[in-house]
Amino acid sequence: MTITLHQIEAAVDEVLARIDGPIVLGMPLGIGKPNPFVNRLYQRVKADPSRQLTIVTALSLEVPSGHSELEQHFLGPLVERVFQDYPDLDYVKDLRGPGLPPNIEVREFFLKTGDYLTNELAQQHYISTNYTFVARDMLGQGLNVIAQAVAERVVDGQRQISLSSNPDVIQEVVERFAEADKPLLTVGVVNRQMPFMLGGALVEPAFFDLLCDDPAGTHTLFAPPNAKVSTTDYAIGLHASSLVADGGTLQIGIGSLGDAIAQALILRDQHGDEYRRILAAICPQGLQGRELSPFRQGLYGCSEMFVNGFLQLMQAGIVRREVFADPTLQTLINEGRLDPRQLPPNVLELLAEEGRISLPPTPEDREWLQRFGILDGEGRVGPRLTGGVCMTGGFFIGPGDFYERLRTMADGERARIDMTRIDFINQLYGKDAEETHLKRVQRVKARFMNTTMKVTLLGAAASDALESGAVVSGVGGQYNFVAMAHALPDARSVLMLRATHDTPDGPVSNIVWSYGHTTIPRHLRDIVITEYGVADLRGQNDGEIVKRLIAIADSRFQPELVAAAKSHGKLDAAWQLPESWTHNTPQALDAQLHPFTQAGLLPGFPFGTDLTADELKIVAALRRLKKATQHPVELVAMALRSLWENKEAPPAYLQRLGLDEAQGFKALFIKKLFAGNL
Incomplete structure (x- = not known):
């Protein structure tokens, strides 16, 4: 029976009470993690050396902070605007900083690209596996809790739950544990920023043992800005x-x-x-x-x-191009014998010839025919097939306007996207x-x-x-x-x-x-x-x-x-x-494509960007400066050019980078280099 809790602290209490010994917590990759719940559990175990926690997950995301002082100054306003109240994961902060406490371990099967190359703890605890084996491997890791952020809505008085961004592995995990007759505590945490996806993402509320609907579980989704296309x-x-x-x-x-x-x-x-x-x-x-x-x-x-x-x-x-969840229908469509947008009057005879239904249709046949819109409630042939999807995905992540578009879609349009299990897709x-x-x-x-x-x-x-x-x-x-x-x-x-x-x-x-x-x-x-x-x-x-x-x-x-x-x-x-x-x-490639870039056919950000025009100019200058610092000869040439040209950067740019009151040789030198690279 599902227990609904209205406080994250109460959900953590419940987990700690139900699991006597070490907790092995599984979570989906990317944005499907219930960060506030995980952070509270992590802090409770961190403060109690008698408890042990192992986290099995992937792609733990973190708000960018910048490596240099310049980057940190630049990113501050951008992060505040784009990431808003997104809560970083405490275990990520510790893993990157002072290290994890001895009673906590993090094992990931996919790392944020390039971020942990020199982190020995992350490298030692990395699990190399195919995505399709993750559910199997979670069973082997001794998982006893799995937690996920979910979307919720009420329709006609009925509570509906969607796995939203991550139906990828959790359903297979639950099935494997049931088949192995091993206990598994399932925890869903409602985040009202999660788009309510349909298809394979829909589950009954009873899928979860604990459903937490604390307002603190709702926060901005991690939304990486679109990268520039070179x-x-x-x-x-x-x-x-x-x-x-x-x-x-x-x-x-x-x-x-x-x-x-x-x-x-x-x-x-x-x-x-x-x-x-x-x-x-x-x-x-x-x-x-x-x-x-x-x-x-x-x-x-x-x-x-x-x-x-x-x-x-x-x-x-x-x-x-819509596909349909029936091999006979899909084969007829592929062969050009059935147009899903305009059903022929003899569609029942065609399906009977293929052995898919009987004539006259049995009750089971009628149910199947109505499922795909071939027959309506009155037994008449419908105008077109229904239930087709043109996009199948296992998880999603994207910029803020991507999530907003998914949130505001009409159900009919959203139903064309089937978020479903990775063992089906991969x-x-x-x-x-x-x-x-x-x-x-x-x-x-x-x-x-x-x-x-x-x-x-x-x-x-x-x-x-x-x-x-x-x-x-x-x-x-x-x-x-x-x-x-x-x-x-x-x-x-x-x-x-x-x-x-x-x-x-x-x-x-x-x-x-x-x-x-x-x-x-x-x-x-x-x-x-x-x-x-x-x-x-x-x-x-x-x-x-x-x-x-x-x-x-x-x-x-x-x-x-x-x-x-x-x-x-x-x-x-x-x-x-x-x-x-x-x-x-x-050089040759740039010459070949330059005319088309100038004509606006190959824009740097074809699908928009969260950065302002001024921020794009600052980023371009910082990139050139960063590249030059890796090549001493190029840096010397850049410095000489900047000193010779003696350019000045706009005061607002300097203020954004903390260079408006630069003092000392190093700060003044960087200020001059930055101006020269604008």
Whole structure:
């Protein structure tokens, strides 16, 4: 029986009373954590050395604070405006600062990207696992409590509960514990800022043992502002968008690359001539084999993460291909024998021929027919199928206007988004043969797009950790989607990476001969994209794969890649690098895309930004300054230029950065450098 509590303190009391020994608390990743409840439990256990607490979760988010004094001054007003009353997690603060108390441990299966590279405690307690194995592994970790932030509403006097942003693993966890006959205390904490999502996110109030409806549980959701889309990002996104088949299935991720792909798809659909000109500019080998047409059928989004890019594609009318939760219906639609928007008069005969129903329909048949709108309450054939969805996601995170749009959607529009379980999304095999078949017929012409950090010349990819073993983020669902792309007959896996990255010693290539860590093994190699092009690796021999990857590498590093491949016998000693491949430089790429940026087709923030125009100018100057500090020669040149030009920054900018009353050589020097970089 569900107990409703109206104070977080009372919910914590209940947990401490019910669990005699060590508490092993599971929580969803991202914004689904009930932060106020977790913080109170954490502080109670921290103050009582006789109790033990282990937290099993992922992606614990923290409000940005800035590393330098300049960044801290700049971020203060922005954080106050964007994050408002979002409460940071106390265990994150301790983990980053003085450390966790000896009676508390935190184990995460996905880390906030790059934030814990030098944090030994986080590195030692990281759990490397596929997203689809998280529920299984929580059982193995000895979980005895699981807590989640939920949305609530009352309709016709009935209380309704939605798992909102995170139906990803909790239902599977509860099922596994029931099957194993192991006790599990389930805690739901209402946060009225959580969008009320439908579909697989709906649960009965009785799903939770404890439901806490304390106003203190409601707070602003963590809302990272949209990242700026660079020229490099746009080039990658444009290449990726030209591989997406109309009538197909799409997965993309969060961040600037996801936004670049979404914007490129919108350009392709709404500005076809300009899109082809842009693509031709960055495809010197021609556009053969690229998808260039607008979206007549539309796309179905199927992604572990429902991100703002998908919402933008829905609003643009591109993600609109509806799929239905029945393999017979979906197969008929795929074959063009059934139009879901206009049912034929003989639809019952068609379904009977397929063996889906009997004629006349049985009571069970009638219930099924009414579920999909094929028959109305009077037994007449309806105008169109109902219950279709065009977006399936396991969790979401995005900027503030993304959440607000979800909160204010009409139910009919929101019902087209099915937030559901990760064991349905991230793998093909289901609980039975029918579910497995359903996934296969829904996910036609799928393009599963993921980012990676390094690709070897033989096609292996490293996406989650460095060769030292230091974890950057986590595997998440990447391996599953890559494997799924090989299991579906018309799907492709697309791994995207920037050709280089900057280090204090200068740029280095992200395409390398070998690397001491692998996320995706070489036998699952498929399509790799950099800003310089597309390498189709599927089914190719090693020598050809080496050539195709060198063709999309930065030209500054191509000679050493050729030499490495030859020294290991993977390239013929007489092979020469074609001259047409030797123009892969940032300068050439910028020249190719600059006219289209100037024309407003490739904006830095295609879907808006939380930053003001002045803040964008300050950020740009700070980025240039930060980059220069990592390269002494560049810093000296910048300093000389700033002193020579003797520019002055607007007083409001200086005040924002705490430089308005700068004194001493260092502060005055930084002030001058900042002004010179505006």
